[in-house]
Amino acid sequence: MSTVVDTVKTIVDPILETHHFELADIEFVKEGGSWYLRVYIDKPGGITLNECVLVSEALSEKLDAMSPDPIPQAYFLEVSSPGAERPLKNQRDFENALGEYIHISLFKKQAGQKVFEGFLKALDADTLTLEVKDKARRKTLTFERAGIANARLAIEF
Template identity: 65%
Template structure:
């Protein structure tokens, strides 16, 4: 499966670069009896459905021309926005999220909790700092990066 992701990455990246879009993630998964190739793209200000359709058409054309076919089974191609609460998968994603409201899940509890939401204040190689709301005041908490299971953008309520 990782071979498929790499082949698709190599094909889609120049398409995205030409339009100044960002590749967020690629998934190649089996759900039920069907295979899905999902390509998540974004740009500052968000991506719209017409832009997703354009990338889908260009990617589909290029995938159809490959011989031998790197994806031998039938699959559904989906090109979409990662959504408002998208995961932050790369170092660039995390750096670009400084100042944004994020959700983190931890492997091990810190301050009796494994889930935190707050504004990402700073990031370095070993840790990241969030500004959290604690009743009526704001506090900063620092988390070790090797204890972070997942990090994603979040919507603040």
């Protein structure tokens, strides 16, 4: 349903710009027989519940006023923060995560593993470099971006 996502993005972007928020992601998914339109927003320092409500009300009002209805089926609208372990999906997300502790999952094993956590030290169009713990030492590993299945911010323990 990328047309719903594209439509919602064009509607929500000006709302977010007005308040200096950023769009983290949009999902339109069917779960357990119900449709959910999820809009994830953020800002430096984190987003508040009141800010989510503000965006939800403004977006709902704009969607309800559109004719023809861009989302003909019934759905639940959820506007929330992407959370402390937000996914890293695009170049801007990775750039904002430089120096941060992240989690990556690979399509194929590298150094005998498919999952790594460490500090994102460098990034270019084709690779990213993590500083990972290896027992009591730290080592630097470089990964092909095309080989990364998932990436997200992580909490270091």
